[in-house]
Amino acid sequence: MRAAWLCASALALACVLAGCDRTQRDMLRQPRHGPEAASPLFADGRATRPPPPDAVPHAIGTYASASGGRTGTAPVAAREADEARQFLPDRPPRALLVRGQERYAIYCMPCHSSTGDGDGPVVERGFPRPPTLHSDALRRAADRHLYEVISHGRGLMYPMADRIEPADRWAIVAFVRALQLSRHAPIDRLPADLRQAVSAAPATRAPAPGAWRPAVEAPSQ
DSSP states (O other), X not given: OHHHHHHHHHHHHHHHHHTOOTTOOOSSSOSOOOTTOBOTTSTTOBXXXXXXXXXXXXXXXXXXXXXXXXXXXXXXXXXXHXXXXXXXXXXXXXXXXXXXXXXXXXXXXXXXXXXXSSOOHHHHTTOOOOOOXXXXXXXXXXXXXXXXXXXXXXXXXOOOTTTSOHHHHHHHHHHHHHHHHHHHOOGXXXXXXXXXXXXXXXXXXXXXXXXXXXXXXXXXO
16 A cells, blocks of 8 residues: 555656756746856857957947846937936926926826825835825925936836936926925915916815826817
């Protein structure tokens, strides 16, 4: 009886091991050499190859970034010049705000929500909640600070410089300022016609958390 059990166990183990074929050419187990590993394929015995003679390092972008693993399409020198510029005027035109809203909806809304409260759809599915954009600290922060956070990340937020053009980052900053002003602007800072409209408007309920409602209407074509 014991011998029968041993045979049955051995047969079951053989069936299990038969499914552990490590010869599959999948992406997890590739027939490749690791960085700086030895290789018999080349005369010097190294897997990592030196650059060709006279090669010049050239990171390309909009913009090259290790965080996104991207190589990009524009010279890195343009990045410093673009980031040194201040794209945000004292009174951003409506077109800039509309552009910022569009970019915000793509890159920021999933976490920060359409209202900036930090309860976007990604957060509703378990991702850590980011801080509200309406805090006193962020309302007092310089425009450049918001731009740098978008560019280089902060905390759990990863860098977006390789995904968002500098001008679009400034447009997002402008839209974030519009979101902040939508809740904190003193009524005496509004134009006379808007002050009158606000005073005459009936009280309305705030949108549900995470609900998308345009803060800036697109200009008519």
